[in-house]
Amino acid sequence: ATFDLVIRNAHIATATDIFDADIGIRDGRIEALAQRLPPGREEIDAAGRWVLPGGVDAHCHLAQPTDDGSVFADDFFTGTRSAACGGTTTVMPFALQKKGATLEESVANYHAVSDGEACIDYAFHLIVADPTPDVVERELPQLIERGYTSLKLYMTYDDLKLDDRQILDVLSIARREGGMTMIHAENTDCIAWLTERMLAKGLSAPKFHGLSRPVVVEREATHRAISLGEFLDTPVLIVHVSSEEATAQIRDAQSRGLSVYGETCPQYLFLTAADLDQPGHEGAKCICSPPPRDASSQQAIWDGLSNGTFQVFSSDHAPFRYNDPKGKQIGGSDGNFTHVPNGIPGIETRLPLLFSEGVMTGRIDINRFVSVTSTEPAKIYGLYPRKGTICIGADADLVIWNTDIDMTIRNDRLHHNVDYTPYEGRHLRAWPAITVCRGVTVYQDGEFTGSKGFGEYQRCDRPTPAKPKPQFGRPTPWLDVL
Ligand code: URP
Numbered sequence: 001a002t003f004d005l006v007i008r009n010a011h012i013a014t015a016t017d018i019f020d021a022d023i024g025i026r027d028g029r030i031e032a033l034a035q036r037l038p039p040g041r042e043e044i045d046a047a048g049r050w051v052l053p054g055g056v057d058a059h060c061h062l063a064q065p066t067d068d069g070s071v072f073a074d075d076f077f078t079g080t081r082s083a084a085c086g087g088t089t090t091v092m093p094f095a096l097q098k099k100g101a102t103l104e105e106s107v108a109n110y111h112a113v114s115d116g117e118a119c120i121d122y123a124f125h126l127i128v129a130d131p132t133p134d135v136v137e138r139e140l141p142q143l144i145e146r147g148y149t150s151l152k153l154y155m156t157y158d159d160l161k162l163d164d165r166q167i168l169d170v171l172s173i174a175r176r177e178g179g180m181t182m183i184h185a186e187n188t189d190c191i192a193w194l195t196e197r198m199l200a201k202g203l204s205a206p207k208f209h210g211l212s213r214p215v216v217v218e219r220e221a222t223h224r225a226i227s228l229g230e231f232l233d234t235p236v237l238i239v240h241v242s243s244e245e246a247t248a249q250i251r252d253a254q255s256r257g258l259s260v261y262g263e264t265c266p267q268y269l270f271l272t273a274a275d276l277d278q279p280g281h282e283g284a285k286c287i288c289s290p291p292p293r294d295a296s297s298q299q300a301i302w303d304g305l306s307n308g309t310f311q312v313f314s315s316d317h318a319p320f321r322y323n324d325p326k327g328k329q330i331g332g333s334d335g336n337f338t339h340v341p342n343g344i345p346g347i348e349t350r351l352p353l354l355f356s357e358g359v360m361t362g363r364i365d366i367n368r369f370v371s372v373t374s375t376e377p378a379k380i381y382g383l384y385p386r387k388g389t390i391c392i393g394a395d396a397d398l399v400i401w402n403t404d405i406d407m408t409i410r411n412d413r414l415h416h417n418v419d420y421t422p423y424e425g426r427h428l429r430a431w432p433a434i435t436v437c438r439g440v441t442v443y444q445d446g447e448f449t450g451s452k453g454f455g456e457y458q459r460c461d462r463p464t465p466a467k468p469k470p471q472f473g474r475p476t477p478w479l480d481v482l
């Protein structure tokens with residue numbers, strides 16, 4: 001039968017290989033990889049350009065409920081449209097459990113806001129904020145069985161934080177049921193204690209957000225999260241790592257043979273504390289947690305990406321509008337950082353920034369780029385090999401890259417619903433020419449060409465990397481009594 005689409009002369013990279021081929025696509029899947037395939041109903045000439053697996057953005061926040069009246073600026077339509085225009089074909093936002101709610105209703109509500117809205121494929125992580133016995137013992141195993149196989153736990157934020165004992169309750173179920181646990185690692189008491197004293201001294205400007213959560217706060221919580229995972233012989237993935245010291249904790253755990261994974265994000269490569277030091281309220285645009293650090297931290301994060309400490313490079317797109325009383329100015333425009341919703345937009349710029357500043361400068365190679373932006377996230381969250389690679393049988397999620405451009409990031413050319421980008425004015429040398437999701441062109445030459453509702457919900461398998469590893473030579477007698 002004829003292919004629906006043939007992409008000719010593709011210069012393909014996967015996480016491990018580089019080869020030239022035509023890509024034959026039928027019914028949304030890759031059916032053939034070969035030289036000189038027969039004609040398709042539609043044809044795209046990639047003309048020797050890089051053709052890479054579509055991005056899997058395994059950490060972004062879309063249409064997420066809040067507690068303070070602030071509103072996430074992107075819903076499933078605008079968020080996935082923006083993602084598609086930056087070369088991402090699968091996103092994984094969070095179905096958040098509010099305190100007092102069941103996980104079941106949280107998931108149902110999240111399906112209700114996403115059904116028929118997304119332009120590219122999507123899967124959910126769970127956020128467990130209220131691990132009651134019923135949630136942990138009954139709901140969580142059922143949801144993991146039904147394909148919600150990853151969950152995020154917070155060690156900070158008043159409405160979300162769990163104490164160590166609660167984390168253990170959840171980790172022990174994740175262990176038994178084969179789920180992957182993501183942890184936001186910052187020491188909440190240190191932050192609260194210090195913030196109180198800073199405010200008493202009038203240190204409330206946006207630039208002080210960073211001072212209120214120093215590296216030691218991240219390093220300690222990272223160490224503790226890893227230790228809790230080690231204690232229960234359960235994999236943990238530390239999300240949005242910002243600092244050299246937290247990176248070193250992860251590296252050390254990995255070198256001891258533990259199943260510890262790490263994620264980092266563009267803001268830790270491209271922003272520093274100086275970006276929060278702007279006049280008035282402006283610095284609020286770059287408030288996120290953990291906060292951007294300094295130039296040597298940026299270097300450590302680059303090193304962690306290239307040496308394999310980080311498996312996942314996500315956007316942590318957490319979009320709040322700046323000139324908006326439901327966004328960064330919910331507490332007014334007086335520059336008090338404690339009222340500012342945390343988060344930075346970046347779902348569209350994630351891949352072009354890393355391609356330009358990582359691949360084209362030689363900091364990481366093309367295989368590593370594919371690995372951290374697509375393959376490893378797909379594996380770690382149970383979407384591989386349907387997502388995350390170019391192989392026969394995989395979904396035809398592909399990006400044809402344009403790497404001889406010279407462009408400047410301008411917010412008015414982005415497709416999110418945020419009124420700023422922290423990367424305004426930054427220079428880029430690569431951007432997708434075409435994004436293809438399940439065989440359909442969703443972005444081409446600066447224009448969104450997809451459609452609302454095309455994106456399909458993806459049920460996740462139990463991830464292979466979530467399987468506990470044997471604790472080589474390390475006796476763990478306490479595990480036998482569980
Ligand atoms: O500041 C951030 N990162 N906001 C988004 C929520 C989170 O903790 O990932």
Ligand code: ZN
Pocket residue numbers: 184239240289
């Ligand atoms: Zn977080």
Ligand code: ZN
Pocket residue numbers: 059060061316317318
């Ligand atoms: Zn996040």
Ligand code: ZN
Pocket residue numbers: 405406407427429
């Ligand atoms: Zn240039």
